[in-house]
Amino acid sequence: MTAKPLSGKELAASIREDVTARAARLTDAGTPPRLTVVTATKDESSAWYVSSIAKAATKAGITCDVLDCGPDAPADALRETLRKLSADPAVHGIIMQTPLPEGIRLDDVAEAIGTDKDVDGANPSSLGRLAVGRPAFAPATAEAVIELLDHHQIPVPASDVAVVGRSAVVGKPLAHLLLNRHATVTVCHSRTRDLPAVTERADILVAAAGRAGLITADHVRKGAVVIDVGTNVAEDGSLVGDVAPQAAEKAAALTPVPGGVGPVTTALLLRHTVQAAEQQRT
Amino acid sequence: MTAKPLSGKELAASIREDVTARAARLTDAGTPPRLTVVTATKDESSAWYVSSIAKAATKAGITCDVLDCGPDAPADALRETLRKLSADPAVHGIIMQTPLPEGIRLDDVAEAIGTDKDVDGANPSSLGRLAVGRPAFAPATAEAVIELLDHHQIPVPASDVAVVGRSAVVGKPLAHLLLNRHATVTVCHSRTRDLPAVTERADILVAAAGRAGLITADHVRKGAVVIDVGTNVAEDGSLVGDVAPQAAEKAAALTPVPGGVGPVTTALLLRHTVQAAEQQRT
Numbered sequence: 001m002t003a004k005p006l007s008g009k010e011l012a013a014s015i016r017e018d019v020t021a022r023a024a025r026l027t028d029a030g031t032p033p034r035l036t037v038v039t040a041t042k043d044e045s046s047a048w049y050v051s052s053i054a055k056a057a058t059k060a061g062i063t064c065d066v067l068d069c070g071p072d073a074p075a076d077a078l079r080e081t082l083r084k085l086s087a088d089p090a091v092h093g094i095i096m097q098t099p100l101p102e103g104i105r106l107d108d109v110a111e112a113i114g115t116d117k118d119v120d121g122a123n124p125s126s127l128g129r130l131a132v133g134r135p136a137f138a139p140a141t142a143e144a145v146i147e148l149l150d151h152h153q154i155p156v157p158a159s160d161v162a163v164v165g166r167s168a169v170v171g172k173p174l175a176h177l178l179l180n181r182h183a184t185v186t187v188c189h190s191r192t193r194d195l196p197a198v199t200e201r202a203d204i205l206v207a208a209a210g211r212a213g214l215i216t217a218d219h220v221r222k223g224a225v226v227i228d229v230g231t232n233v234a235e236d237g238s239l240v241g242d243v244a245p246q247a248a249e250k251a252a253a254l255t256p257v258p259g260g261v262g263p264v265t266t267a268l269l270l271r272h273t274v275q276a277a278e279q280q281r282t
Numbered sequence: 283m284t285a286k287p288l289s290g291k292e293l294a295a296s297i298r299e300d301v302t303a304r305a306a307r308l309t310d311a312g313t314p315p316r317l318t319v320v321t322a323t324k325d326e327s328s329a330w331y332v333s334s335i336a337k338a339a340t341k342a343g344i345t346c347d348v349l350d351c352g353p354d355a356p357a358d359a360l361r362e363t364l365r366k367l368s369a370d371p372a373v374h375g376i377i378m379q380t381p382l383p384e385g386i387r388l389d390d391v392a393e394a395i396g397t398d399k400d401v402d403g404a405n406p407s408s409l410g411r412l413a414v415g416r417p418a419f420a421p422a423t424a425e426a427v428i429e430l431l432d433h434h435q436i437p438v439p440a441s442d443v444a445v446v447g448r449s450a451v452v453g454k455p456l457a458h459l460l461l462n463r464h465a466t467v468t469v470c471h472s473r474t475r476d477l478p479a480v481t482e483r484a485d486i487l488v489a490a491a492g493r494a495g496l497i498t499a500d501h502v503r504k505g506a507v508v509i510d511v512g513t514n515v516a517e518d519g520s521l522v523g524d525v526a527p528q529a530a531e532k533a534a535a536l537t538p539v540p541g542g543v544g545p546v547t548t549a550l551l552l553r554h555t556v557q558a559a560e561q562q563r564t
Binding site: 107108123124125126127128129131132133134157158159160166168172175176179182184185186187188189191192193198 | 389390405406407408409410411413414415416439440441442448450454457458461464466467468469470471473474475480
């Protein structure tokens with residue numbers, strides 16, 4: 001048995017198509033949607049990621065500005081930048097790109113992003129609203145997992161889901177999105193006593209630990225659905241997930257890396273931006 | 283075997299002692315700590331609970347006002363009241379008591395409580411901050427569970443914890459408090475497929491569903507620690523938990539109802555209030 005590949009490409013394309021139409025309507029109405037990505041790093045893979053967002057945005061008819069604060073930007077300066085952008089009516093969506101300068105936490109500076117423009121759900125207030133089921137933008141990666149499950153018609157309610165990783169940008173918000181969908185959710189992490197014992201019970205296993213090959217066949221129940229959120233750069237420069245290739249032998253379905261969660265994430269950032277622009281018009 | 287009772291009375295007394303000393307210092311310094319409980323209900327058990335908070339506050343040297351908006355108060359009026367109290371420098375802590383008038387959600391109106399005065403962690407922003415490990419007041423009931431575990435020296439890191447109930451005031455914030463303490467956390471609820479199968483794996487089982495007797499001996503692993511957050515009013519008017527009495531035969535330790543989580547919760551509301559008053563002075 002080899003796992004069915006849960007591609008994200010078709011889903012991402014259909015989201016981008018919708019976004020492109022909505023962006024055109026906004027532009028025709030005199031409010032061209034605009035996304036600003038704030039950076040404060042010299043990290044190369046981050047630069048690559050930002051340029052791929054900018055390209056995708058432009059292609060969809062969204063203006064994307066990249067505002068580089070430099071790798072030594074103090075937290076106060078980042079907050080001030082985010083506050084100004086939040087107050088600027090021409091900007092509809094704001095992303096604070098990671099990594100940040102040493103010692104600065106994303107959740108700390110992201111409180112300066114207005115929740116109505118927080119298209120990657122980085123402000124802890126967005127997470128809190130999400131947790132209680134109020135309108136808020138979820139971190140795009142967490143939402144991409146849900147969208148992929150829906151797209152491939154994998155039922156979530158009453159399922160047992162294990163989320164490996166407890167980050168503020170994936171594991172925690174995803175746990176809430178899954179709870180809102182009536183899944184029974186277990187959040188595991190580096191301090192989990194017996195990871196395979198926990199993950200092996202799951203109908204749906206989400207790997208979001210950021211460690212290449214962490215999830216092996218031993219972690220997967222036969223017939224489980226495995227969603228690989230990991231995007232780790234291998235020694236040869238290729239992109240690999242958190243799930244080892246042999247896990248595919250036990251899983252019923254598995255997202256590829258690249259080509260699974262990644263493209264959906266980028267498409268959702270764009271969807272959030274047009275959504276933010278639509279909401280800010282009214 | 284009968285479970286060791288995990289009493290909350292001694293812990294609550296020691297918290298109140300600390301609070302009383304801190305309240306006296308605040309009063310001596312010219313800033314007597316003040317808590318306002320906003321109500322909008324005719325519910326009798328709610329009135330009983332509010333009066334018990336008010337009594338405990340007064341006894342600890344905290345002024346406690348109860349502001350009754352009436353059972354027909356519209357959401358806007360509640361928000362306006364909470365906003366005014368948040369702006370009033372003489373008020374240090376604010377509680378929006380439930381139940382609310384029909385159709386009004388706590389998380390909706392509670393956004394009007396300034397997070398610095400949100401001593402029962404009702405504002406979704408407080409939950410979001412808690413989730414990412416930033417300073418915030420946790421809902422007192424959720425924090426009481428952690429305090430009780432600590433007080434009775436029950437180790438949390440690397441333990442498997444099942445939380446039954448996914449409310450915004452107990453289950454969800456408690457999941458984050460436990461994750462912050464490095465537990466592996468499973469959140470179960472009414473839609474969980476096989477509740478006993480899930481809870482039976484837990485080292486620590488927290489019952490916070492609000493359904494009398496939901497947790498039976500079948501749900502408990504032999505030797506597990508069981509924390510009963512339920513406060514259900516039985517037909518004879520007595521207070522009963524979510525845990526059926528026979529579960530005590532399998533558990534190693536169990537919180538009594540009443541006398542377990544309850545008194546610690548009230549004591550923590552007072553501690554949050556003096557803490558808020560201390561922070562607002564500086």
